[in-house]
Amino acid sequence: MEMMSGAAMVVRTLKDLGVKHVFGYPGGAVLDIYDALYAQEDVEHVLVRHEQGAAHMADGYARSTGITGTVLVTSGPGATNTLTGIATAYMDSIPMVILSGQVPSMHIGEDAFQETDMVGCSRPVVKHSFLVKRAVDIPEAIAKAYYIANTGRPGPVVVDLPKDIVNVLEEHPYQFPEDVTMRSYNPTLKGHSKQIKKASKVLLEAKRPILYVGGGAIAAQASELVTEIAEKLNLPVTSTLMGLGAFSGVHEQSLGMLGMHGTLESNKAMHNADCILALGARFDDRVTNNVEKFCPHATIIHVDIDPASISKTVAVHVPVVGSVDQVAKQLLAQMGDIDTAKQKEKLADWWEQIEQWRGRSCLDFKKDDKLIKPQEVIQSVYKHTNGDAYVSSDVGQHQMFAALYYPFAKPRRWINSGGLGTMGFGLPAAMGVQMAHRDATSVVITGDGSIQMNIQELSTCLQYKLPIKIISLNNRALGMVRQWQDMNYKSRYSSSYMDSMPDFVKLAEAYGHIGIRVEHPDELDAAMERCFAEKDRLVFMDIAIDQNEHVYPMQIKFGAMDDMRLSKTERT
Amino acid sequence: MKRIISVLMENAPGALSRIVGVFSQRGYNVDSLCVAATDDKSLSRLTITTQADDKVIEQITKQVNKLIDVLKVTDLTNGSHVERELMLIKVATRSELVRAEVNRNVDIFRAQIIDVDLNNYTIQVTGTSDKLDAFANVLAQSTEIIEASRTGICGLARGDKALRP
Numbered sequence: 001m002e003m004m005s006g007a008a009m010v011v012r013t014l015k016d017l018g019v020k021h022v023f024g025y026p027g028g029a030v031l032d033i034y035d036a037l038y039a040q041e042d043v044e045h046v047l048v049r050h051e052q053g054a055a056h057m058a059d060g061y062a063r064s065t066g067i068t069g070t071v072l073v074t075s076g077p078g079a080t081n082t083l084t085g086i087a088t089a090y091m092d093s094i095p096m097v098i099l100s101g102q103v104p105s106m107h108i109g110e111d112a113f114q115e116t117d118m119v120g121c122s123r124p125v126v127k128h129s130f131l132v133k134r135a136v137d138i139p140e141a142i143a144k145a146y147y148i149a150n151t152g153r154p155g156p157v158v159v160d161l162p163k164d165i166v167n168v169l170e171e172h173p174y175q176f177p178e179d180v181t182m183r184s185y186n187p188t189l190k191g192h193s194k195q196i197k198k199a200s201k202v203l204l205e206a207k208r209p210i211l212y213v214g215g216g217a218i219a220a221q222a223s224e225l226v227t228e229i230a231e232k233l234n235l236p237v238t239s240t241l242m243g244l245g246a247f248s249g250v251h252e253q254s255l256g257m258l259g260m261h262g263t264l265e266s267n268k269a270m271h272n273a274d275c276i277l278a279l280g281a282r283f284d285d286r287v288t289n290n291v292e293k294f295c296p297h298a299t300i301i302h303v304d305i306d307p308a309s310i311s312k313t314v315a316v317h318v319p320v321v322g323s324v325d326q327v328a329k330q331l332l333a334q335m336g337d338i339d340t341a342k343q344k345e346k347l348a349d350w351w352e353q354i355e356q357w358r359g360r361s362c363l364d365f366k367k368d369d370k371l372i373k374p375q376e377v378i379q380s381v382y383k384h385t386n387g388d389a390y391v392s393s394d395v396g397q398h399q400m401f402a403a404l405y406y407p408f409a410k411p412r413r414w415i416n417s418g419g420l421g422t423m424g425f426g427l428p429a430a431m432g433v434q435m436a437h438r439d440a441t442s443v444v445i446t447g448d449g450s451i452q453m454n455i456q457e458l459s460t461c462l463q464y465k466l467p468i469k470i471i472s473l474n475n476r477a478l479g480m481v482r483q484w485q486d487m488n489y490k491s492r493y494s495s496s497y498m499d500s501m502p503d504f505v506k507l508a509e510a511y512g513h514i515g516i517r518v519e520h521p522d523e524l525d526a527a528m529e530r531c532f533a534e535k536d537r538l539v540f541m542d543i544a545i546d547q548n549e550h551v552y553p554m555q556i557k558f559g560a561m562d563d564m565r566l567s568k569t570e571r572t
Numbered sequence: 573m574k575r576i577i578s579v580l581m582e583n584a585p586g587a588l589s590r591i592v593g594v595f596s597q598r599g600y601n602v603d604s605l606c607v608a609a610t611d612d613k614s615l616s617r618l619t620i621t622t623q624a625d626d627k628v629i630e631q632i633t634k635q636v637n638k639l640i641d642v643l644k645v646t647d648l649t650n651g652s653h654v655e656r657e658l659m660l661i662k663v664a665t666r667s668e669l670v671r672a673e674v675n676r677n678v679d680i681f682r683a684q685i686i687d688v689d690l691n692n693y694t695i696q697v698t699g700t701s702d703k704l705d706a707f708a709n710v711l712a713q714s715t716e717i718i719e720a721s722r723t724g725i726c727g728l729a730r731g732d733k734a735l736r737p
Contacts, residue, residue, distance in 0.1 A: 119586060124597045128640040131585070148640060183737055184582055184643045308634035311627075 001173035006135035006166035007032035009174050013142045015042040016176045019070050021435055023054040027074025029101025032166040049456040051078050053428040055085020058096050060432030063415045064390055068095040068150045075101040076114030084422060086156045087125040091419025095150035097157050104164040118160045127155030135165040135172040147180040152187030153306040154219055191322035191330050199301045199318045200334040206275035208350045211235040215242030216280015217324045218411045225328035226279060232338045234347050236354055238266035240281045241403055242418040249407030259287035260555045261400045264362035269354055270295055271562040278302045280324040283314040293560035303327045362553050362566055363404055371546040372521050374473050378405035380524055381471055384532045389441040390433045394426035394450030397479035400551040402445040424453025434466045448474040458511035461538050469531055470540045475547045483550045508540035518543045575629050576648040576727050579618040579636060580735045583609050587641040594635050604724030619726040644735045648727045655727035659704045661720040662694045663711050673714040681707045692718055
């Protein structure tokens with residue numbers, strides 16, 4: 001058996017698992033592992049500027065590829081700095097492995113320098129965690145971590161590695177575990193046949209059905225199957241924030257996003273549906289509005305790989321535990337040959353009703369001569385990227401504008417922190433995307449608040465030559481907070497404005513990038529042209545937008561799904 | 573409504589804290605918790621008593637089942653089952669009258685005196701939680717209870733049903 005140090009085992013296990021990129025930051029407890037990383041080329045290490053950035057990069061990497069993202073950080077502050085990133089991945093079910101250094105075993109519990117109980121700190125926001133106690137256990141622990149992270153409902157897994165077991169001076173036999181099985185962990189992938197029969201019966205009998213698709217369809221790589229079901233049954237399709245792109249947003253059957261800032265047609269169709277087929281979506285509070293008034297006419301079929309997601313907020317009629325791809329296949333097989341023409345005829349009245357709602361054109365907005373509207377910025381990005389970019393987003397108004405005005409035709413193109421709503425996610429996530437897709441266009445839609453939460457990563461972008469396009473919607477305010485203050489707090493702007501904004505153009509230049517400031521609607525198109533023509537450089541677009549623009553449509557609190565504001569003055 | 577959840581899990585470090593974590597982070601309450609390794613030392617059996625309605629209990633069992641270290645979860649209160657709790661209770665026995673009364677109650681409740689000191693008896697009693705409550709109440713009527721320690725409920729399903737890996 002090959003002999004090597006614990007540190008070498010860490011790197012070797014990563015290599016044997018096919019890990020190509022690690023995002024991290026060195027420090028005392030992981031110096032041995034960094035030493036082992038030094039003399040090899042199999043695993044590329046990306047040196048970040050803050051560990052939170054490393055976690056978001058690994059996350060963006062994972063979201064855009066489906067491949068588990070990897071983070072390597074030291075003990076104590078290095079580890080705790082990743083917690084927001086881990087929680088972000090946990091809430092959105094993103095596969096990630098976090099290798100954290102730990103103080104030497106004999107000092108655990110002594111409040112040693114840079115000691116924190118990382119397994120304890122991260123426990124509520126990980127799928128699982130390991131504290132490895134012996135060097136010979138390293139390969140198995142890491143292999144298990146990757147297995148757990150990217151099977152079943154994906155999620156982050158922490159592997160805590162005390163310094164003494166990775167000591168470069170002590171050698172141990174290395175054995176890569178070819179097969180990882182765990183008696184306590186066997187996710188259910190196939191739906192129960194009885195439930196499949198029930199579901200297909202309900203679907204085929206429905207007169208006003210709707211397909212409600214979420215991030216689970218992307219995680220299960222089930223886009224084609226979802227599309228097949230939708231097309232065969234002529235179903236209208238609405239998507240959660242996390243599911244955008246699972247079903248093409250430019251498909252004629254797509255109604256766009258649903259929920260708090262969903263389209264009128266999506267929320268109306270949900271509320272009036274007699275059958276909801278939920279594929280990998282979890283009836284989150286940002287979707288349902290008041291659960292007491294949620295979709296009163298619908299028989300709900302809920303397909304989810306996590307049994308705990310079923311009937312958690314909304315009681316469902318036909319629960320199906322399984323992965324979206326497997327269940328979709330089973331459903332298609334069960335339904336057999338469907339006469340699509342006949343099905344179209346059956347749903348003609350339903351579609352006619354939907355077209356009426358669509359006719360309200362809820363996303364229309366008024367352009368202005370002097371002020372740039374955020375919506376037109378997103379439309380311009382769409383135009384200049386031919387709708388084919390990887391778009392990462394931060395959190396706030398700009399996130400909703402991006403979700404609504406940039407229809408995604410493919411899965412894994414829309415990268416955003418949906419569940420946790422982490423400001424500061426966008427830039428590092430776009431960097432992870434760019435590391436995985438070196439030739440693709442990686443755009444960040446951000447705002448003047450969010451971008452400043454991880455702006456230090458501009459330095460990493462220079463080091464690794466990441467030609468990201470940062471589209472910052474600068475409204476000199478925390479837009480979404482301000483919108484809520486306008487709506488619910490009599491426009492008392494408590495701490496939602498920023499008095500001393502940096503000069504973002506100079507800031508970008510200071511980091512070695514290109515900065516472009518846009519202030520007038522007439523300049524927008526040319527500036528965007530210039531931005532996307534810079535193929536090899538990072539461009540920071542600081543775009544001054546109308547400070548008073550709100551995101552609409554918006555559900556009215558405590559109402560049903562379709563109780564909505566359509567503008568500052570109109571309601572449904 | 574009182575529910576008894578029985579859990580079979582890996583006897584691994586940190587496994588218990590994950591279970592307790594699910595209860596605290598999701599706002600479920602724990603009335604009692606009883607845990608020890610099983611005949612197979614690689615496994616632990618855990619019994620949690622909680623108050624919850626059907627919807628919450630469904631979430632609790634699903635969320636606990638979701639933990640990677642957990643093999644099986646069952647709600648014992650769903651079916652016919654046996655449950656027992658053990659209490660050690662120390663009472664003051666300063667007069668012959670009190671000693672006689674305590675002795676009589678020990679007999680009636682089929683308890684056992686397991687330690688005797690100049691001024692007190694330590695008594696062991698097993699049974700349902702109700703019985704333990706009743707016993708403590710009766711003792712309190714005739715003497716002073718110095719201290720008591722209870723294990724919390726542990727239980728098994730009746731008949732062929734079993735929680736096995």
